[in-house]
Amino acid sequence: MIVVHELTKRFGESDEIVAVDRISFQVRPSEVYGLLGANGAGKTTTLRMIVGLLTPTSGYAEVDGVRSDQQADDVKRRIGLVSTSAGLYQWLSPREMLEFFADLYGMSAEQTAVNLARIADVLDLHSFLDRRCSTLSTGQKQRVNLARALMHDPPIMLLDEPTRGLDVVGSQVVFDYIAHLRQQGKAVIVSTHQLDEAARLCDRFGLLHRGRMVEEGTFDELCARTGCNNLVEIMMRYVRGDEALRESVTA
Amino acid sequence: MSQYDGQSDGSAAAPATPRPRRFVGRLTRLTLKELREILRDRRTIITLVLMPLLVYPLLGVVFQKFVLTLPGRNAKYVIGYGDRRAHFMLASFFSQAEQQLHELRKEGEWPLPPQDQSQMELLTDFIKHGDPPLEQLVGEGAFDVGVRTRPLLDSASGGPPGQPRFEIELVYQRESPSSMAVLQHMQARILAWQNYREQLRMLRQYLPYLPAVGGSGLIGLAREESLREPLQLRFVNVPNQSRDVYGISLATVIPLILILMTITGAVYPAIDLTAGERERGTLEALVAAPLPRMALLFGKYVAVVAVALLTAVVNLVAMTITIKTVGLGQALFGQSGLSLQSILLVLALLVMFAVFFSAVLLAVTSFARSFKEAQAYLIPLMLLSLTPGVMSLLPGTRLEGTLAVVPLINMVLLARDVFAGEAQWGYGMVAVVSTALYAAATLAIAARIFGTDAILYGSSGTWGELLRRPRKETASPTVPMAMLSLALIFPLYFAAQGTVAGGGLNSVTRLALSAILTALLFGGMPLLVAVLRRVRLRSAFGWRRSPLLAYLGATILGLTLWPVAHEVYLLGKKLGLTSFDLAYLQQFNDHVRELALAPSWLFLAAMAFSPGIFEELCFRGFTFEALRTRLSGWGTIVVSALLFGVFHVISSTLATERLLPSTLMGLILGWVAWRAGSVKPGILLHVCHNGFLMCFALYQLGRFGRIAIVERVLRSLGLRSHTVLEEVEHLPTPLLLIGIIGPLIGFLIVYLATARRGENQSAPQEEPMTG
Structure with missing residues (x-):
């Protein structure tokens, strides 16, 4: 269970840049929550605050009742993070890297072996499990990253634009993976630009615009509230609103 | 592509509770992973093996054909x-x-x-x-x-033909x-x-x-x-007394080359494991793991030190083979040539150097957000490192005074003296201890930088945030804060004390400066760190309420511990921990007599009150509070006592005799601080201990006249008013009895006074604060 309450993050010498502005939402187990928004809306910053990588300026994020700004390690243990910019250790093989991360999360060798075998089946890693990471294709690398986040079998998964740079086949792997996570009972937050796929995958949505949560609810609720037919339309409405405002100010 | 249906293991609903593993084991595996990654990279092999194989034969030829001819x-x-x-x-x-x-x-x-x-x-x-x-x-x-x-x-008798x-x-x-x-x-x-x-x-x-x-x-x-x-x-x-730079000692060039090569070996891993990791995008996943940043950095640090040492060993071997092959041993290192002992000692120094410089490299490269940026930072660092290195080549530069605590110079000079068979262990120890402290402090700084918002997410974080005081106040200082504070105190105290002692000042000025210096460094430095890092001052220095009886016990300990300390001092001498002779002792006593010419209150303020208060605030206050966040009770007591002991050896003109008694006093003071949960009884103990001995010294000098009752007591204890304690082989039996019974009573009182709170030692931070 993830609880985000009035979460705020400001940057700059005198906190003049507001990256995330008092957002609140909850994600329950077996639920996939789509965190949507244009570039710079504050999606990634929100995810980083939930994990405890960034300290909130105010507000808090709670994972299973543990606040990330107070007990970051306990929160990190419960979360699997797939970051948009995640890379691999070029000189290690996927097996070595996955074992290394399992060890970082305090897993025993036996547990690691069991989980590795299971995840390798799920993500079809067997054919390149012992090759150097530097020799893998983009899709294979992303699969290793998905596996890394799942190695310690966390109840919460945060996926930050997991399909960026992937082709159709690669993206499909990610979508199947998300469906699998839901089936496993995990609470999942996905930040993505692929709104059509998000609409198909996610149970609920939070639309961020300029650091604020402007819309939240299920697909039907959002459409009913905004009078739009899809997520793209809803998002464009806010972007155009900005442009109209800018034009009126200029005029 | 596999299908996910039917893969559920039913574990998702419950939080992942990984089996607890031993922290050291994880650190070891973390280090091994870093090493594996680094050693598989052929760029490491080039700096590690190929460079020495090329450089030393080339240098050998240059030395032989040009420098020596x-x-x-x-x-x-x-x-x-x-x-x-x-x-x-x-x-x-x-x-x-x-x-x-x-x-x-x-x-x-x-x-x-x-x-x-x-x-x-x-x-x-x-x-x-x-x-x-x-x-x-x-x-x-x-x-x-x-x-x-x-x-x-x-010759007078002519001798045999x-x-x-x-x-x-x-x-x-x-x-x-x-x-x-x-x-x-x-x-x-x-x-x-x-x-x-x-x-x-x-x-x-x-x-x-x-x-x-x-x-x-x-x-x-x-x-x-x-x-x-x-x-x-x-x-x-004879030593060089010329002011002219007519020649550069070749014996100095060799350690400098070795040190520079060791730096070269450490540079690549340091960049790769910090800036490189960020550039590859693996750093975020790493800091998202439930492991303290210090632990992550320490794993990387050990890996960098290991590679630096491998480089040092390869360089040392290549250099030895070159020197033996070319036959430069005697020309470079004098009659005895290059001995195995010298090689091993220099290797030990290179270990120290690698320990220090790897920390510096990690601190600098942790700032960088990319490989290129790290390289740009390191070029000035390398040039900066060369400057003191080249300075140490100048004839007449010796490992003494302030130079003993100047990083890099001290190591180059010590290595040169080791090669020449002229190393002075006293200053050598200062160089080694200061280098170790610098390494610890630099690592503390690196841990503060490594993986922070500003580095990890360069665009959203700012450097200002990195240097800004934390928003939230914390109760206890951290170990890196304590190390940073000690690393600042140590060289400053050593250099300032040398300046005060050799400045031709009168006794009043010297005593006043000494008291102020002790207060400023031992009190001021931790205070500065605590304020900058927003640590609550009372808890940062262990300034808590303590049972009144604990003060009584501490007073008894302070007044009666000195016979035991004296016997331990004698034991140290028997064990060979002797750095000065009777002539030095005479000189030291003359020095004390000279200082005692100043007003008694100033003498006591400088020799008893200032050290008693501020050393306690530093060692049993700030350092102790930091250590107890990471170590067990006894671990905290022992480590703080060792730091206290080593500091007294260094600060008292390298008198090794002081190691055992000072460490013993550190153990007792640490125990009292732990039992009392406060620094205050320890301050009283320390002031009483120093004050009693200083009063005795003043009495011996006739500052209080001859008091009949004191004379009688002294006689009954087997002493005379002119007895110099350091020259006494063993104290008379009555004094030894006091030295045993007094502390026993003191220990008992402190123990009983703190018996109730002793049951809750695991949570000292929950002690009620005064005020």
């Missing part, structure tokens, strides 16, 4: 004679020896040092009336080598290449002459069996030449 090319050298007899004895056989050397060279039987392959123009000079001594003239470079004779003990009556002293300067060149030139001829003389002596034994007249070559010479006296030589090395 430079002094011999068309240069003029001066041999200065201290007396006419010396000139007569040496110069008269030089022409003969030259001829013998020529013969031997032709037969290829005589190995020649490289510089002897050239023609040397040797000038002769003599000491004149009013000239300084020969040592000074050689030290200043007026003479390259000085020669004088000294009569041997039996054929035995030397005079000893010839050759005064030279090891640091000067020209002096070494002349010395080796002379040695070659003296040896050749002795070889020739030995041949004649052997032939003479057979003369009765040879034809009575005639003969040629050596036989003829053996008939005609009367055997000269053998030469008894004595070599005297």
